[in-house]
Amino acid sequence: MRAQKTWGISLSGILFVGLAATGCTSASTSSLETVAHSTKPIGTKKVSYSYTSEDRSCLKRAMYFESQHSDHQGYMAVGTVVMNRLTSGAYPPTICGIVSQEKQFAPGVMTREVKEMAEPDLNAAADAILVKGDRNADVKEAMFFHTDGLKFPYNNMHYTAVAGGNAFYEKRGADGELQTPAPLPAYEVAMNYVGVQQPSPTQFGILIPEAVPVPTQPSMPAAAIVPDVATDTFPEVELPQVPTMVVVPTPRPDEVDSASLRGGFYQVGG
Secondary structure, three states, rough: OOOHHHOOOOOOOHHHHHHHHOOOOHHHHHHHHHHHHHHOOOOOOEEEEEEEEHHHHHHHHHHHHHHHOHHHHHHHHHHHHHHHHHHOOOOOHHHHHHHHOOOOOOOOOOOOOOHHHHHHHHHHHHHHHOOOOOOOOOOOOOOEEEEEOOOOOOOOOOEEEEEEOOEEEEOOOOOOOEEOOOOOOOOHHEEEEEEOOOHHHHHHHOOOOOOOOOOOOOOOOOOOOEEEOOOEEEEOOOOOOOOOOOOOOOOOOOOOHHHHHEEOEEEOOO
16 A cells, blocks of 8 residues: 555656646756856856947946946846847957947937946946956847837747836747847856057057168269369260150050040040
């Protein structure tokens, strides 16, 4: 009897696990995706991106004006979208290029005033993204968002998160595949601060040649003009004969008229 009871519990446990696996697919998938997005596999190589102080400022501006001056998670959500675009290869190759792209972010995002009281929170969010490599894990691979509460009739908007008054979404087809180039996960990205963008060595090679030739003074003949001490006169020097060049003008073709001569060139037939 005890053995039968134990068997019954085991069957119930198996049935429960089976139901959980079939009925809670979305929850399980969500957990797996979150872990995959935030955990670095052993031996993963990183792709390096450079950013300047200007890029950092542009990132802060996007987070501030697009998240309605909200909170850390709102800032991080917008910042994650910027980084997803940067690493997808489908957008400009710099953070400022992405934020200032026409009709993509809030109007005046590059020119409006950022309130001084928001700077500490913005600096913390910018450091979390650029220095620590943090992301808003709920945003996942989303590269798009709109004000929360708006509705659109498109069936390719796969929503992932709501933060800072925005709804974030991925563009996916009916097969579930991304319709945009996939961004790199955070653990594959290394952000390197360069301060000011420096010209490449190739540019220096063009501007400054390795060896500059120094012109030399042409040497004069050893005995050019020697005065006659006895008579205090100069001897006659026979000069070499220089052939006279005769320039013979080339007659203008008959088919070229004066109207077709313009801009320093002439063209036959206008």
